[in-house]
Amino acid sequence: MARLSDRLPENAPGDFFVDSSCIDCATCRTLAPRVFARSDAVGLSVVGCQPSSEADALRAKMALVSCPTSAIGTASKVPVRDAVGALPDPILSDVLYCGYASESSYGAASYLVVRESGNVLVDSPRAARPLMDGLEALGGVRTMFLSHVDDVADHSLFARRFACERVIHADDARGPLLEVERKLHGNDPIVLAPDLLAIPVPGHTRGSAVLLYREQVLFTGDHLWGSADGKRLEAGRSVCWHSWSEQTRSMAKLLDFAFEWVLPGHGARFHAPKERMRSELERLVARMRG
Ligand code: SF4
Structure with missing residues (x-):
């Protein structure tokens, strides 16, 4: 408090x-x-x-x-019941920001994708009871996509509550993450479902991966984010824990894909038409190579 x-x-x-x-x-x-x-x-x-x-x-x-x-x-200890009921917070009709950040992931953002074929929780929020109940009311969680080792917070509590399949790249699956149900291997994109593509992007960590949803939203963990002024895409060499040259190659790989939203773990969201998104990504890759 x-x-x-x-x-x-x-x-x-x-x-x-x-x-x-x-x-x-x-x-x-x-x-x-x-x-x-x-x-x-x-x-x-x-x-x-x-x-x-x-x-x-x-x-x-x-x-x-x-x-x-x-x-x-x-100072007045205002009641927060209405705020509890307002989370998760819609970004799109089927993509919601969970809120309830966890200190163990340094406050990383997590997102719920609501799908007829099963909801996806991207990275782990804090396992607060009101959020768990809210996710249940939205259809629960079938899959939990963990972008990398740092943003996993309370993943085991969500797995227990929802009996969901957790997904992480094998190169970041260590310690308690060895219990994760599905581990991705290699650097080629992996189709998780017709509307879900996991793309390994080693660099920030060895096993970082992003998730492309419906060729519209790219969940990027700590690989890629928008600048605070909303004008460009960014990546951070000072927070690159594995290899900046690999992260640069991984960034260039994303030029093969079209999307309109970047929803990161840390940093600002970025929204732009696909053509502008591509040109911003090209500029970022050039800066990273520079
Ligand atoms: S920046 Fe994070 S830790 Fe600081 S007040 Fe805001 S939510 Fe809390």
Whole structure:
């Protein structure tokens, strides 16, 4: 629970606040960008602007329940039941952002894909009871796609609750991940279903993989994300744990595929028509090679 006594002085005056336990994961800034902002002075999130509408207050409360370190609070202890009911948060009619980030994955984003042939949970949120119940109400989870070893959080609790098949690349399956039901091998794309293609993208980690859904959405883990200003695609050499040259080759491989959305584990989402997405990807590959 956030502590008023640890409230960051950079917060805008008012009810909502962020305390010093923030880890700068950006979950709040994704969910409520009109309320939360990054303070360069402290390198953490703060309340940049107190909510001035019911809609903004709801988004701020969704961030409060989703914050992985419980760093967000309200002086008045506002009830959050409506925010709990508003998660998962739709991005598209069949793709939802789960919220409820886990500190063990540094607040990585996770997503639910709702499909007639079985829902897919991409990476693992925190196994909070309200989220588990919400996923159940949306049809449960048949498949859990784990993009890489860092964003797996509470995967075993989701597997137990939903009896789902977990999928991860064999090169990232170590320790507790050895129990994962399906391990992918090699670097060629693997068809998981007619609308689901797993694409190994070694680089950030040896076993990183992205998931292409309906040639529309690319779930990218920590391989690829959008810039904070929404203008371009980015990848991070400073957070490349395996091989930057391999990650560059893996990025170029994505030019073979068409998609409109990049939904990452960390970093901003990116949405563009397919032609622009391709040109942004080409620019990124050129920068990585540069
Ligand atoms: S969600 Fe919590 S930990 Fe993450 S940036 Fe916001 S306040 Fe910080």
